[in-house]
Amino acid sequence: MSETVSVELPTSLPYPIRITRVLADGEVQRGTALLEYAFTSDEARKELAKGGKGEWDMVGSWDSAIEGRLDRWEEWVKPGTRVERSKIALWLEQSCSHPVQLHGMCGVCGRDLTTDDYLTRGGPSKYAGSYEMSHDSLGVTVSTNEAKRLENVTKETLLSSKRLSLIVDLDQTIIHTTVDPTVGEWIEQGKKALEDVAKFHLPDDVPLGYTAPDRWYYTKPRPGVNQFLRRMNELYEMHVYTMGTRTYAEAICNVVDPDKTFFGGRIISRDENKSFSSKSLKRLFPTDQSMVVVIDDRADVWGEIPNLVKVVPYDFFIGVGDINKADSMAQTKLLDAQSEDRPLAKESEPLNNDDAELERVAKILAQIHSTFYRAYAQRVKDTIPMGCDVEVIIPDIKSRVLEGCTLVFSGVIPKHQAAETSGIFHAAEMFGARTMLDVGPGMTHCVTATVGTEKTYRASRMDAAVVWVEWFHKSIALWKRQDERAFSINGAESSTSPKQVENGIPEDGVDDGGLDNLLDGWDESADAELQAFMEGSSDYGEDTESVGSVPGSPSKKRVRYADEESLPLESFRDPPEDQDWAGDSDDRPAKRRLLLEAPTGDYVPEGNRFQWDGKMDENPTAEDDLFAQMLEDSLDSEIS
Known part of the structure; x- marks a missing residue:
């Protein structure tokens, strides 16, 4: 049975293009x-950008x-038409459109579709x-038209049940897993925090040619995961998408979904994804992602997709991290090292069960769902409103977080990076804030990683909040x-103590061993000496704060940070003459001046010249005699 299918211009063409000749008519073969x-x-x-000529200087064919x-x-396809992007250009009648293929063979007509030529594309199927x-x-695999048909069927099913699709990551999103044998010993000892930790083997989860030790996996479900999945099951059809292997993913699902109520068989692992470093929505939803939400503790594996709700990583086993972040062989070596090194046994507080992240994520997902179906309820006939799109809803929710805030960053952006293109500027604008390069009218927050910068000083004198950078990171x-009061630089120090920075780059300091060596012999007198130096008097008196310091903070040497490069030098000069001084005016120290003029060209200023009139002083002083004797002794010692 024949079928008429649409054919679009490829997205890979060098747009914009101008059609010069329409060629195809009648039968069309592959490569025509x-x-x-x-x-x-x-x-x-x-x-052309310089005002020259030469447009349309190259030709090509489709x-x-x-x-x-x-x-x-299509009617628009004719010579002279300018085309800016891919769109439907023609319709072909096919005896078989090869809607479903199995290992490169059409499931309908049986034709081999594994042709390998210049039109072959990459990906799961070589057939276009x-x-x-x-x-x-x-x-x-399925054809584009079949993919659209299947997704329309899925969409109708979801809309009829008022649900959306939710892709759920496993590691450090809803569970945390380790292979440290210390956990098994603690379970035998009856540690209460490990009561719900699952224990299982993965005997076949080893690369070929590699013999792994007999190890156990220990998985801790995130607090509230059962309630979370039960609630989300009412609002979403859920899919698992993990960087772990298929056997690992199925083992975890047996822990969190033993009855297959929430995920069923909807699992994609690294075996199906065929990538150790990235995930793609098109793997499940190739043509329409408007009803798909993703929750994951890692944003880097997804790229910049608007569907992502990033989750704060779950670290129950302190210091273990994600056991599935490496490729197959590297992961096996990583697990072997973890089994042998026993990192949990070295931690003073190795377990952290204080976590309510899924409650927060559940509220966001419920908000996305209600916003979508509130817009859907306002549809006209069968037309779906533009507001029924997760890729619009999620960015809109994020843009309200810091709405009304105008931020200036100080001591945060590396010196070599342009502030406007930095990641922190991009994140601020994504979450609704406006950004400024310098302190000025309209600024609401100065976000800093350290005190003592010019911006923090100037901002503190304005009606603006000066907060640690942790305020920004935690908000987003x-x-x-x-x-802001909990993160104010004038209040209590934040729980994650801000590090001093130089040139806008945080100093992580030396390693622990180097620090121990550095502090050998450090006592109270040395500490007092350092404190006296840091709080020492400036050239203007002991009670005067240094220029650029935050009021009330110890006087420190001024440093110009990367985000202060554009500040005028006036901001760093000495205090003005009319500054108020404590005590009488006679106590005011003399203003520092240059004692000598700087030479220009061949000219040497008068004050810099050494002149001798050829005459000896007739009345030498005692100091002159002493200097002459020292000079004579020095010459004698060199001669001898």
């Missing part, structure tokens, strides 16, 4: 030239990746427009603006 076009080369673009009989061209959509790795991590 459909049309020719002109485009502008990079060199010509540079010339070749068909599929076969069929031409049904019709084919996608893997199944959760397993059986080699089943929790999607909730934090109370």
